[in-house]
Amino acid sequence: MNTAAPWIIATRESRLALWQAEHVRDLLQTLQSRPVQLLGMTTKGDQILDRALSKVGGKGLFVKELEVALEEGRAHLAVHSLKDVPMELPEGFVLSTVMEREDPRDAFVSPRHARLEDLPEGAVVGTSSLRRQVQIRAIRPDLRIEPLRGNLDTRLRKLDEGQYDAIVLAAAGLKRLGLADRIRSVIEIDQMLPAAGQGALGLEVRAVQTDLIGQLAPLNHAPTRMAALAERAVSRALGGSCSMPLAAYAAWQPDGQLLLQGLLGHPEREGLLRAQASGAPRTDAEADALGQQVAQGLISQGARDWLATC
Numbered sequence: 356m357n358t359a360a361p362w363i364i365a366t367r368e369s370r371l372a373l374w375q376a377e378h379v380r381d382l383l384q385t386l387q388s389r390p391v392q393l394l395g396m397t398t399k400g401d402q403i404l405d406r407a408l409s410k411v412g413g414k415g416l417f418v419k420e421l422e423v424a425l426e427e428g429r430a431h432l433a434v435h436s437l438k439d440v441p442m443e444l445p446e447g448f449v450l451s452t453v454m455e456r457e458d459p460r461d462a463f464v465s466p467r468h469a470r471l472e473d474l475p476e477g478a479v480v481g482t483s484s485l486r487r488q489v490q491i492r493a494i495r496p497d498l499r500i501e502p503l504r505g506n507l508d509t510r511l512r513k514l515d516e517g518q519y520d521a522i523v524l525a526a527a528g529l530k531r532l533g534l535a536d537r538i539r540s541v542i543e544i545d546q547m548l549p550a551a552g553q554g555a556l557g558l559e560v561r562a563v564q565t566d567l568i569g570q571l572a573p574l575n576h577a578p579t580r581m582a583a584l585a586e587r588a589v590s591r592a593l594g595g596s597c598s599m600p601l602a603a604y605a606a607w608q609p610d611g612q613l614l615l616q617g618l619l620g621h622p623e624r625e626g627l628l629r630a631q632a633s634g635a636p637r638t639d640a641e642a643d644a645l646g647q648q649v650a651q652g653l654i655s656q657g658a659r660d661w662l663a664t665c
């Protein structure tokens with residue numbers, strides 16, 4: 356019998372969060388001998404559903420309670436969708452692990468239409484993401500975009516009830532929950548650049564947990580880590596937690612270069628700013644530097660003025 360105290364994973368309780376935490380639990384159990392348990396918890400981000408995240412304090416709302424559980428020793432690690440993790444972690448916390456990325460793209464979901472381009476004029480599309488809104492507007496300025504919050508099941512239910520003609524969701528979440536058949540089409544990267552970290556899981560621990568960090572090392576996927584850290588650095592360099600219509604996506608090319616693209620929209624004005632850079636980062640610091648280059652590219656086109664309104 357194994358009598359060692361278990362490692363405890365703090366997780367939100369949405370179906371997607373639980374799937375992700377269980378996935379990490381199962382992997383961690385194969386890597387070491389201590390048992391692993393989940394501690395489910397509700398965050399502010401799960402409770403406040405009537406307002407856009409950008410209006411109530413942004414991404415931190417999904418992780419704060421989990422960090423408090425780590426701080427108080429009620430749990431040892433938190434499993435997050437990396438996309439939901441704020442750009443700056445609080446003092447004493449580290450992103451120990453970035454796991455291999457699922458499909459990073461956004462998915463078009465609709466009962467009657469196959470693609471964004473096929474929607475009738477003036478159709479209603481549900482999304483509360485500023486990043487998705489500005490890119491949808493660039494493709495189809497005629498569409499009506501309406502807010503849509505809640506976990507994946509809630510969003511799909513609202514679509515099925517007829518409140519929207521279509522919605523846009525991350526392909527990764529739908530695939531993880533066995534809902535890939537709801538995807539009518541994936542939206543290609545050049546049409547809709549993903550959010551920093553989309554499709555990747557990030558594990559957060561307190562920096563003092565060196566034993567645990569060592570045991571998690573095999574779960575780290577270096578190519579995804581470099582890509583995701585470069586993406587996150589774009590956002591951090593532009594002001595981090597300020598909610599903005601920003602996209603950042605990095606992909607390894609056949610020639611061994613990591614190509615990082617950044618895109619910034621404006622909440623009211625038309626047009627999108629785009630910048631890109633490539634390199635071959637091997638360390639967190641090098642990935643960060645690549646992200647800063649792209650942020651500089653956006654800033655040199657006036658990104659600071661665009662951000663002033665947010």
Ligand SMILES: NCc1[nH]cc(CCC(=O)O)c1CC(=O)O
Nearest residue numbers: 436438524525527528553554555
């Ligand atoms: N903002 C919520 C959220 N956070 C992570 C995912 C999907 C899974 C992922 O990107 O890893 C989603 C749902 C969505 O955007 O459709």
